[in-house]
Amino acid sequence: MEPKVNILMVDDQPGKLLTYEAILGELGENLIKASSGREALDFLLKMDIAVVLMDVSMPELDGFQLADMIRQHPRFQKIAIIFISAVHLTDFDRLQGYQRGAMDYISVPVIPELLRAKVSLFAELHRQARELELLNRELEQRVLKRTEELRESEKQLRQRADLLDLATEAIMVRDLDGVLQFWNSGAEAFYGWSRREVLGRNVHQILRTKLPSSAEEIESVIVKGGRWEGNLVQLTRNGREVVVASRQVLQSDGGGVRAAILEINRDITAQLQAEEALRKAEKLAAMGRVAGIIAHEINNPLEAIRNAFYLLQHHPSLDDNARVYTRIADEELTRVAHITRQTLSFYRESKEAVPVSISEILDDILSLQARLLQRNGIVLEKAYRSDGPVVGFPGELKQVFLNLIGNAIQAMPEGGRLRIRVSEAIEKRHRRDGIRVVICDTGSGIRPEDAKQLFEPFFTTKSTKGTGLGLWISKGIVQKYHGMIQFRSLRFIRGHITAFSVFIPKSASPQVSGSRLLSGASVTQ
Ligand SMILES: Nc1ncnc2c1ncn2[C@@H]1O[C@H](COP(=O)(O)OP(=O)(O)OP(=O)(O)O)[C@@H](O)[C@H]1O
């Protein structure tokens, strides 16, 4: 049912009002009667009037004056007014009426159908205008609400983006083809690529991602289960290889048409390295303990056997042949004794650390090796720029340099140059003061494929002549001093240059005990 509109009838004669009421009654609208202009104004102010039906000539306020007053009010400027006039209206009067915005005229005698038709037309117009207004208002309200919602969601999005930027993890949003749509500050800092540089580009190409399984497999897991977790190997902008723990979650916008993947990556490179180092250290420590125990067990009977052999070798009952055999056996026994001593000294508990001069230790070793150097035609060059005072255990430090100098000499059977340099140094990573000793030879060099295993126990290229424990033990000792041992071997047209460098911090407080390999020292190879 259509809402009723109000029709205001104004006339000073109640009889006429009744006539209009009778004529318009069948329209089914609300009919309001006013007997004067003032009363009519009262109604107009109080209610929403669709049509005003008024007599042109009323005693206190004539129709035109009333229409003027009505039109002055902004709310009533468009109100429909039908004038009823008993006198003949000249064209001038009509014009005057229209200028005031009047809509229509009816002359007396009123023809009921005509009046009804005109009133109902205006009533309808008014109703439609009201409906339109209502719709407009509703629309406006909806627009306002939607704008407010949009503003709110934009605010939330911005807050979320701010939060994502606060995260230290690398967070990105990309489509299923890997094209990046979002890249947070964490990703910028970690990978070294700015947002501007990567948005719209393929993430896997930029980061050269190595996936743990095929891309299709991972994608099907994400599409089916909505998420995937695993480790990725990627390259940062400056070429550093990193391992990240990656969590990838499928984000679909309802229909899944514009599906995107939210990817959160956490750097676990250092953690993996630390775990690997710990595993290695534990392995070495365990081996060290076992080796120490075995060496200890072997050492006592070995001493007895060597003494017995010494006596046997000089026994008058032996002929020349037998003497050769005992000599060979004795030489081999000496080698066994050397191995057990090496192993034992590494494991043995030490006493108090004392100030040690590295240059003195080196000179001790070199004087022991002087004859060998001469015999092999090795030229020795010493450059001691520091006495190299550190706090430590002389026996251990001697063992480190004896191993390194021994290796250098053994690498130059045909002669060469042995250069030994001692200098004060600052280790860059932790900015620690210390002593650096570099032992450099022009010997056989180190093959790249051997380089990785050099510090492993029992790795040797000297077949039966080497035990392969020298560098392993040296590394363990240096580690105990929180120092570093590194090497580099370069190949030239005329041969190789190999340099072993040992850094011992001055503030080193070497730990005592067999678990020394578990110390958190940084040893690079
Ligand atoms: N200065 C060097 N030049 C060339 N190769 C070297 C040098 N120093 C070490 N190496 C290589 O590293 C290997 C391991 O050295 P390491 O001192 O641990 O054992 P080794 O010398 O073979 O035996 P030993 O236990 O008797 O010292 C050597 O066999 C050799 O191949």
Ligand SMILES: [Mg+2]
């Ligand atoms: Mg050696």
